[in-house]
Each structure stands twice: as structure tokens, then as C-alpha cells.
Amino acid sequence: MKRQRILHCVSMLGIFLILFTGCTKIDYTQIDEPAYLRVFNNINYVQTMGSKDDKVPYFCMLINPKTGADGKFTGAEIVGDFLDKRDPYAPPYPSHIGNSNSLSNPEYPGKENVLVGPILNGFDLSSWAQIPSGEVRVVFAYRPKNTVPFFELEERLKNDILIDTVINLQSKEVYTLHLLQKDFVKKDHGILLRQENFYKLPLSDSLVYVNFYNMSAKGFWEADANLKDDDYKLASFKYGIKDEMNVFMSLYESQEELSHYAATVKGYRGKFMTTVKRNTSTNAVSPYVSFPLWASNKANGIRTDIWQRFDFFTPGMNPVTNPFYDSDSNTGSNWAVLNCLLNGKVRLTSNENGTLLPNLLVNVHSGKDNPHTFATVNTIEVVNGRVYLTTIQRKYAPPIY
Amino acid sequence: MNRTNNCEIKYKMSQMKCLGCFFVCLFISILQSCKHDNLTMPVPNENIRPAADFIHNNYEMRLFDAALQKTGMTAELNGEGPFTVLVPNDLAFNEIGIFRPTDFDKMNKDSLRRIIAYHILPRRLYLRDIPSNSVDFRYATREGSELYASLGSLMPGATAPTNALFFSGAKAIRKDVVLSNGVLHVLNKLMKPQFEKNIQEWLSDKKEYMVFVAGLKKFGLWDQLAKKGPFTVFAPTNEALEKRGVTMSFLEGANPEQYIGEVLFGAYIMYDKHFFISDSQVFNIINSNGSYKYHLKDKVHYMEYFADEAYPTWKLSYNMRLRSNDMFNSIILADITYSVAARMDYLCSNGVVHDLDKGLVSPDQAIKKEENEK
Numbered sequence: 001m002k003r004q005r006i007l008h009c010v011s012m013l014g015i016f017l018i019l020f021t022g023c024t025k026i027d028y029t030q031i032d033e034p035a036y037l038r039v040f041n042n043i044n045y046v047q048t049m050g051s052k053d054d055k056v057p058y059f060c061m062l063i064n065p066k067t068g069a070d071g072k073f074t075g076a077e078i079v080g081d082f083l084d085k086r087d088p089y090a091p092p093y094p095s096h097i098g099n100s101n102s103l104s105n106p107e108y109p110g111k112e113n114v115l116v117g118p119i120l121n122g123f124d125l126s127s128w129a130q131i132p133s134g135e136v137r138v139v140f141a142y143r144p145k146n147t148v149p150f151f152e153l154e155e156r157l158k159n160d161i162l163i164d165t166v167i168n169l170q171s172k173e174v175y176t177l178h179l180l181q182k183d184f185v186k187k188d189h190g191i192l193l194r195q196e197n198f199y200k201l202p203l204s205d206s207l208v209y210v211n212f213y214n215m216s217a218k219g220f221w222e223a224d225a226n227l228k229d230d231d232y233k234l235a236s237f238k239y240g241i242k243d244e245m246n247v248f249m250s251l252y253e254s255q256e257e258l259s260h261y262a263a264t265v266k267g268y269r270g271k272f273m274t275t276v277k278r279n280t281s282t283n284a285v286s287p288y289v290s291f292p293l294w295a296s297n298k299a300n301g302i303r304t305d306i307w308q309r310f311d312f313f314t315p316g317m318n319p320v321t322n323p324f325y326d327s328d329s330n331t332g333s334n335w336a337v338l339n340c341l342l343n344g345k346v347r348l349t350s351n352e353n354g355t356l357l358p359n360l361l362v363n364v365h366s367g368k369d370n371p372h373t374f375a376t377v378n379t380i381e382v383v384n385g386r387v388y389l390t391t392i393q394r395k396y397a398p399p400i401y
Numbered sequence: 402m403n404r405t406n407n408c409e410i411k412y413k414m415s416q417m418k419c420l421g422c423f424f425v426c427l428f429i430s431i432l433q434s435c436k437h438d439n440l441t442m443p444v445p446n447e448n449i450r451p452a453a454d455f456i457h458n459n460y461e462m463r464l465f466d467a468a469l470q471k472t473g474m475t476a477e478l479n480g481e482g483p484f485t486v487l488v489p490n491d492l493a494f495n496e497i498g499i500f501r502p503t504d505f506d507k508m509n510k511d512s513l514r515r516i517i518a519y520h521i522l523p524r525r526l527y528l529r530d531i532p533s534n535s536v537d538f539r540y541a542t543r544e545g546s547e548l549y550a551s552l553g554s555l556m557p558g559a560t561a562p563t564n565a566l567f568f569s570g571a572k573a574i575r576k577d578v579v580l581s582n583g584v585l586h587v588l589n590k591l592m593k594p595q596f597e598k599n600i601q602e603w604l605s606d607k608k609e610y611m612v613f614v615a616g617l618k619k620f621g622l623w624d625q626l627a628k629k630g631p632f633t634v635f636a637p638t639n640e641a642l643e644k645r646g647v648t649m650s651f652l653e654g655a656n657p658e659q660y661i662g663e664v665l666f667g668a669y670i671m672y673d674k675h676f677f678i679s680d681s682q683v684f685n686i687i688n689s690n691g692s693y694k695y696h697l698k699d700k701v702h703y704m705e706y707f708a709d710e711a712y713p714t715w716k717l718s719y720n721m722r723l724r725s726n727d728m729f730n731s732i733i734l735a736d737i738t739y740s741v742a743a744r745m746d747y748l749c750s751n752g753v754v755h756d757l758d759k760g761l762v763s764p765d766q767a768i769k770k771e772e773n774e775k
Binding site for chain 1: 534536537680681684693694727
């Protein structure tokens with residue numbers, strides 16, 4: 001009896017061992033000489049009566065696609081499927097993965113489970129995907145908005161191509177690729193590949209950096225208002241901004257006072273920052289402008305509660321000569337306001353015309369401090385009536401509990 | 402001592418055995434007592450009938466049944482399937498002037514067959530299979546062409562779905578009726594596909610739009626209606642235009658140079674749009690806004706369009722309000738409401754046509770002004 005039982009146990013153990021050892025074979029994917037790429041679909045759409053019959057800009061991105069004998073796509077080296085319009089906020093870490101149960105991807109790599117960038121010169125590139133460097137063919141194909149993967153779609157649904165082009169990526173360089181509308185009247189589309197330089201610049205970690213782009217389509221701000229998104233949350237950006245705008249910044253002391261009349265940091269009320277020009281063709285990186293992380297004298301070197309308000313004025317106007325009412329949202333594209341505070345969802349209670357984005361600063365538990373405020377590198381992009389914020393963070397010390 | 406111990410153990414063992422036996426018996430007897438003589442295995446419900454039989458036995462669908470029998474599709478619909486049958490109820494047929502089965506005899510059998518086949522999908526399509534908040538989701542029909550399904554499910558911020566379902570403009574008033582070979586939805590309206598016919602061909606067939614057609618021709622708007630579009634045309638009847646002072650005799654004498662054609666006749670055309678009247682209702686659910694506002698092609702006049710089931714009749718009706726420009730204090734040139742559901746949603750190959758019994762613009766409202774007058 002006993003011997004039988006022991007035999008039984010030993011044989012079961014043997015089987016388990018075999019099963020377990022059989023499972024340990026792992027093929028690690030590796031890309032030699034990668035470039036780091038992040039893709040945004042800036043072509044926006046809304047579901048309204050007026051846009052009912054428009055094509056929905058919902059894409060599948062194919063990098064180095066393989067074609068079958070009949071010239072149709074059968075696969076690709078890299079597939080970024082379900083590429084939806086981008087989110088207003090592109091967070092420094094791909095937090096979409098844990099926060100959504102939809103297949104739609106607000107950016108690439110976004111929710112895709114792919115190899116991502118390393119910590120490069122202190123910057124966390126986990127929102128950038130590794131892509132083979134060199135000349136790569138990029139195709140953006142329209143796809144229906146459903147949950148069927150691109151290559152399982154019916155044949156007739158796979159042939160609508162928006163963009164088919166070749167881009168050149170250098171090894172170990174960081175790129176953002178923007179899918180854009182270039183002409184609002186002619187409805188031309190195109191891409192803009194920008195080689196980022198933030199990881200090469202000697203940026204201080206006690207300054208907050210931001211640069212601005214206006215990637216609006218040609219003729220957007222001049223166009224008839226009924227052709228634009230009728231979304232009240234866009235506020236003064238709804239009708240677009242003019243091709244050349246000056247940016248002024250105010251730093252407010254506290255995110256608890258939700259008013260544009262609240263106290264500002266000394267020296268940072270309507271401070272001129274930079275000029276932004278509409279550009280959908282050249283890939284030059286806009287210069288970064290900065291403000292000190294500890295600008296407020298209420299800050300203690302660990303935590304600060306400041307928030308940012310950006311005024312975009314047409315040349316000739318400034319916060320002092322501003323002829324509009326604070327609550328005017330139809331300013332003839334001469335003035336637009338952006339409030340960056342909290343999570344970008346909380347409106348000011350004062351009567352004003354700003355659209356909302358999250359605070360540029362990152363607050364996380366790091367070391368013994370919870371939260372600890374960190375400086376970041378940011379990009380603010382105006383595309384037609386909308387504004388987008390991309391925040392890049394550094395690597396932080398892990399939390400100590 | 403040892404022996405007594407042994408005895409005790411044996412005694413206890415036998416006691417345990419007895420208990421064991423007892424419990425086994427108990428379980429068996431409990432199970433036995435559960436035995437239910439009338440218990441039958443769950444067999445498929447025999448009352449669920451195939452599509453044609455179900456329709457035949459339903460008093461609400463007598464006319465659709467008659468149409469099926471006339472076109473000889475009964476046997477097919479009782480076949481294996483699967484089918485989704487979209488059945489307009491008898492009221493829906495009454496609306497278009499069909500009251501008894503013999504009325505179908507007046508119709509061409511082949512075109513009737515095509516229309517009935519358009520109401521049948523060669524698949525099982527439950528409400529849950531249609532993506533929520535989808536508009537113009539297309540499904541192939543038995544006829545071969547596609548129909549447009551729109552489902553207004555969730556209002557912004559709502560947690561409970563509204564699930565207003567429409568097929569090519571007809572509302573599903575009863576959804577998900579299970580059949581043995583498919584599923585059935587009851588419609589409140591007949592879908593009116595015109596198949597290969599484009600809007601131009603459709604309009605030119607109809608005598609009641611004669612003046613409208615003549616006007617379109619006179620002002621150079623006619624040829625485009627044979628093109629790809631899509632267009633949504635609100636076709637005014639001859640009487641409607643007459644009330645606005647537009648008649649054949651007026652058109653014969655009128656000088657096209659004198660009038661803004663895009664207002665006088667262009668006001669009845671929505672360009673690049675493919676609207677069923679029910680679309681407004683769907684968008685009323687999807688983003689709480691079912692209206693569509695646009696400038697006419699003269700870039701001055703401003704149209705506000707919406708449709709809804711509104712008080713006091715709760716009939717689906719559409720409303721068009723034409724303004725002299727887009728300012729809030731502009732002059733309202735026309736404000737019309739139309740609610741004859743049976744004469745809406747003629748689905749042509751390049752758009753949708755709706756009947757209109759009131760005119761929008763009278764000729765004197767569309768006179769071209771000199772530059773300095775504007």
C-alpha cells in the first residue's frame with residue numbers, strides 16, 4: 001500500500017516537473033538598433049448630425065507592411081491597430097493600459113504591448129515604442145470602428161489608405177509622428193515626423209519646460225463656425241487661433257482657488273513666453289521655454305501647488321491691452337486661454353473662457369515624500385479647435401513606505 | 402485488558418459500519434424521495450415557430466404575411482435560416498394605402514418581392530449584436546443590397562440604455578422576438594428602398610413634384626441629382642410650391658438671373674448628407690443634440706433642421722426653419738413641420754428623399770440683390 005502511494009506521488013511529481021520545465025522556454029523579442037517612436041492621430045472627429053456621413057478617422061498603422069500576390073496587405077512588421085483620435089493629455093507613462101477596457105488606442109504604442117524605450121539621459125521613454133531604424137514604410141489605413149483586428153476584416157474594408165509613405169528613422173533617436181489635417185478646406189491630410197531633442201538638451205530638473213506648436217489645418221480659423229466642433233468645453237479655442245500668436249503665462253499660487261482672479265506668483269502674471277506659428281510642414285522642434293519649479297515662495301522644495309494659465313494673443317494684443325470680456329469665447333481667434341490645473345477636468349468657478357488640461361507638474365510618491373512635485377518637459381500642441389498636452393517625466397526615486 | 406480493548410475497537414468499527422450503512426441508505430432514500438415522475442428533460446420549446454409560421458399566426462402581421470404568400474417566400478422563411486425578419490405591422494401597411502391582402506394584387510409581384518426581401522436579413526441579428534450608439538451600420542439583406550441600422554443606446558452620462566433602434570428610417574417598436582430559425586423585429590413603418598434608382602430618376606417619375614423638377618432644371622440644380630451625392634432632398638409637392646407662388650407659369654416666365662436658385666430651390670436640398678428623419682432621434686440620444694444647422698449654398702441663408710416625436714401628437718415629424726442669416730435676430734422666412742411618416746425616407750441610390758407639403762421660399766424672398774444693397 002505504502003509503496004504504491006510513494007510510487008504514485010513520485011510519478012505525479014515527475015509529471016509536474018516535466019510540465020513546468022516544458023513551460024520555461026521564452027523567446028525574448030529584441031530589436032537591434034531601434035529608433036523610438038510615438039504616434040498621435042491629430043485628426044479629430046465628433047459624432048453629430050453634421051458629421052454623420054463623414055469618414056471616421058480611425059486607423060490601423062502598418063509599418064513595413066507585407067503584401068500578398070494581389071497587392072493587398074497580408075501583414076506588417078509592426079501593427080498599431082485601433083488608432084483612435086488622440087486624448088487631450090498624453091501622460092508621461094502609458095497609464096491608459098490599466099485605465100480602460102476599450103480597444104481604441106489614443107496613441108501608439110499607448111495600450112499596445114510592445115518593446116518600449118529605455119530611460120534615456122534620465123528621461124522615461126516608456127511611452128515610446130521601439131521601431132527598427134532606417135527607412136521604413138508607414139501606412140495608415142482607414143478601418144471601421146469595431147473590435148475586429150485589421151487583418152481579420154473583410155477584404156473590401158482593408159483598402160482605404162489615407163497615407164502610404166516612407167520615413168527615415170535614425171538609431172537611438174526619439175521621434176513623434178503626427179497624423180494631421182493640412183488643409184481645412186481641401187481636406188488634405190499628411191504626416192509630420194518630428195525628431196525630438198529634449199533628451200539632448202542640458203535641461204535642469206528644477207525648471208519646468210514647455211514648448212508650443214500650432215499644427216492647425218490651413219484655413220481652420222477662417223472657416224465658418226458651423227463647420228467646427230460645437231463643444232463648449234473647448235471654450236475660447238473652439239474657433240481656432242490665428243496663424244501667429246504670442247503666448248503669455250500666469251502662475252497661480254493654489255489649485256484650491258478655482259478662479260482666474262486668484263493670487264499669482266510674483267513676477268508671473270501675464271509673462272511673455274514665446275511666439276507660436278502655425279506649421280504643418282516642417283519638423284523643426286520649437287524652443288523650450290521654462291519657469292522655475294519652486295517659483296512660489298510658498299513652496300517647500302518638496303511640494304508646490306502652483307498651476308499655469310496660458311493666454312494666446314494675436315500680435316499687438318497682450319493681457320494688459322486685452323479688449324475682450326474675460327468670458328468672451330468668440331474672440332475672432334485673437335485670444336484663447338488654456339488653464340492647466342489638477343487633472344484637467346475641473347473647471348474654474350470664475351466667469352472665464354479657458355479650456356482645460358492637466359497641470360504641467362507631476363506629483364508622485366517618491367522617497368519618503370508623498371506627494372513629491374517634479375519638474376517635467378512638456379509640449380502643448382494646438383490642433384484646430386483643440387489643445388493637447390504631452391508631458392515627459394524623468395526617472396524618480398522609488399517610494400519608501 | 403488487551404482483549405477487551407480489541408473487542409471495543411471491533412465493536413466501535415461495527416458501529417461505524419452500521420452508521421455508514423445507515424447514512425448511505427438515508428441518502429439513497431432522500432434521493433429517492435426527490436424523484437419526480439413528471440420530470441422531463443429540457444426540450445426546445447415547441448411553441449417557438451419558424452419565421453413564416455409565426456407571422457402567419459400573428460394578427461398584427463396579416464398584411465406582411467399576405468405579401469409573403471403572394472411572393473412565395475413562405476417556404477423559404479420556414480426553412481433552416483437563420484433569418485432576421487423586419488416586419489412592418491398592419492398599421493404600417495395601412496399608412497401607405499394597403500388595407501387588405503388583395504391590395505397587393507395591384508402591385509408588381511417582382512418589385513414587391515424585392516421590397517419584402519429587403520426586410521429579411523440572412524443572419525440572426527439581436528439588439529445586442531448591433532454596436533451601441535452606432536449610426537448607419539450596414540447589414541446585407543436577403544435582396545442583396547444593404548440596409549442602414551442605427552441604434553441610439555446611451556445618452557451622455559446615462560447608465561440605463563434607451564436603445565432606440567431604426568432600420569433605414571423605420572423604428573423597431575418590438576425587438577428581439579425569438580423564432581426557431583432566427584429573430585424578428587416589428588417595425589412601425591415600411592422601409593422604402595428604391596434600389597438602383599437615383600434621386601433624379603425617382604423625382605422625374607412623380608407627377609406631384611413636377612413643378613419642383615421644372616424649377617431644379619431651370620436653376621441648374623437638376624443634373625447634380627444624378628451624381629454620387631449623397632443628397633437629402635425634401636421634395637415639395639406642386640400644391641406646396643403653389644402656395645408660395647411658384648407655379649409652372651411662374652417658372653416659364655422667370656429669368657434665372659434674377660433669382661438666387663440656391664435659395665429658391667436649393668433650400669430643399671441638403672448636400673453631402675444622408676439623413677433619415679429618425680437620425681435626429683438617434684443623435685438626440687447619442688449626444689443630446691439632434692439638430693443640424695447649416696448655411697445654404699449662397700452662404701447667407703441659414704437652415705435649422707431637427708426631427709423628433711413631439712407633443713401633442715408624439716408622431717415623428719421634422720422641422721425646418723429657414724432664416725435670412727445666422728444671427729439670432731434674423732428674419733424667419735419659413736418654419737415648417739411635416740409629420741406624415743409614410744411619405745418620408747425614400748432611400749434612393751444617391752441619397753434620401755422626403756415629401757414636403759409646404760414650400761419654404763417664395764420668389765420675392767429669393768430675388769438677387771445688387772452688391773450695394775446687401
